[in-house]
Amino acid sequence: MITSRLITAYNNYCKDNSILPPCRATQYKIIKACAASQLKSLHGLDNYISDGMESIDTLKKVVSNLGTKGLQTSKFLQKKIWAWRDHSIRTVNQDSCKRDILQNLQSHEVLIIADWAMKYIPQTFRETQSEWFGKQGISWHMICALVCRPQAEGDENDDDKNFDIYSMVHIVEEQKQGWHIVSQIFSSAFKMLKSINPHLQHAYIRSDNAGCYHALPLMGYLWKFRNELSLDVKQYDFSEAQSGKDLCDSRTGTCRIHMLNYINEGNDITNGKQMKEALESHVCIKNTYISVVNVSCETQPLLCEGPRVYKHKNFQVTQFNNFKFDDEGMRVYKAYGIGGELVKATDMTRISNKLTLFDSNLTFGDSKIPETKPASIKTLRNNANFPCFDPNCILEFKKEDQLLRHLSVGKHVFDDEKLDSIIDTSKRLWSAKCHNVRLNQPLISSVGLEQSQDQTKTNINEQHGYALKKRKKAVRFSPKVKDYLTVLFNAGEESGKKPSPYTVSNQMRNEIDSQGNRVFSTSEWLSHQQIRSFFGNLCIKKQKIEKSKNPSVEVVKIENNQEDDEDLQNVLSHLIANEHNNVLSEIVTGLTD
Structure with missing residues (x-):
């Protein structure tokens, strides 16, 4: 939001709540002194977005050096970018289901x-510090x-x-x-x-x-x-x-x-x-x-x-996101309006x-x-200075309470050509021209798209349901990868400085042998989540061995997978805390040197 619109919105808020605002010049000085910083995508909130943004930033660096390393890295990152695209499409598609229900x-x-x-x-x-823990x-x-x-009689406006x-x-x-x-x-x-x-x-x-x-x-x-x-x-x-x-x-x-x-x-x-x-x-x-x-x-x-x-070779309830109930049975859909099955x-x-x-x-x-x-x-008209918080929603409101009511219902309006400005109309025309050029060009690369059986077709045509989730094949770590990670883990246990999963993930991509060849292929590269989980399993195995060697310690048998998962989460939390401590120690060391 630009400065003038921000000031206008603040003045409207003060007017609605009987608050005397400072003069307009003072407001400009306040905004200049307290300039808002641009936020980046937060890691942990949405893995698809964080991985996609990280992949795009890495590809920008790779473009300047398109050697063997650049080509291998780009292939590894393309999957994350396409997964981010598919995730965004699925999000909009599932949200349209709610809008249609509210409309009808x-x-x-x-x-x-x-x-x-x-x-x-x-x-x-009133509670002491000791009472605060262990709740x-x-x-x-x-x-x-x-x-x-x-609705009142004669009112047919939905x-x-x-x-x-x-x-x-x-x-x-x-x-x-x-x-x-x-x-x-x-x-x-x-x-x-x-x-x-x-x-x-x-x-x-x-x-x-x-x-x-x-x-x-x-x-x-x-x-x-x-x-x-x-x-x-x-x-x-x-x-x-x-x-x-x-x-x-x-x-x-x-x-x-x-x-x-x-x-x-x-x-x-x-x-x-x-x-x-x-x-x-x-x-x-x-x-x-x-x-x-x-x-x-x-x-x-x-x-x-x-x-x-219910034994069906292709049926998994987690693969379906929409369910309808009737006398004939339950109709399931992989996405809203896609992939119906009874x-x-x-x-x-x-x-x-x-x-x-x-x-x-x-x-x-x-x-x-x-x-x-x-x-x-x-439902309110869009005629004021309080825009919706959703970045894709085009509605604006005159009062703050109207905006809050709109956010409560969640009935967003994402596009309306009638409200386009000259700039928006120019963007639509340019997008249409680019789309026509794209369809008339031969298919050079098929990355991220399903290859058509007919090789004579030169147009890019996405199949219906192309953004649905794909089942990931369970791939075991190779012995070379296991040995490499185990050596790093044991070295960290002996030295007391445990390796960071982020650092290990980058090292695997750049590791070379004495002849200058890469040690690991792109299919063997691991993410920091995979490395953290592997280190957590090694910690659990080490704790079990220590308990078996010490007869005074009672070995607790894990009866179900849920308890095992809880132990694993505790170990992972401990590893994450150690990562933060290592980063802080490196910063302090760099400042003191």
């Missing part, structure tokens, strides 16, 4: 967005429901739909975040929504790709009891991996601020009951219902024939044979009815 949502239908919030750490008004977080599940209000947003928080203290507890939470939420709006009949569900949602038992539960639940689930859609931020995150932030204010008043939140009291304090959060789930037994029902009850009713019956509608071991507490009425959310 009727008054007797509801769109439900579900997500597990980050565990709440118990907190007291066990409290799990709480957030559901946001968008209900369309009935762009003027009004939505009511309801939030339901389920606090779970002693239960794993599995598909079973999620199914019971959905059942409780359906009852609550039915009591609030008796005219509701059908529901659409959307969530991220967490294992508790993207599970075949949960799909079987929703299909089996579709006519017995309070609401009939018509469709279940998943967002693209690492792109599931939605309305639940903003509602979770509101709840956290409400609980923090409750603690600052001299209260404590150490369990689920106190957490419910905090959320319901001060006339409760607007339009939010809170319930505590009491668990008397942690058993989770198993499928009739185990997890592979799981027959006979197979769904066998899958959900042992599933029950209600679990007597779970008890849902009563929710306090908020005293405030639902806030009406209305």
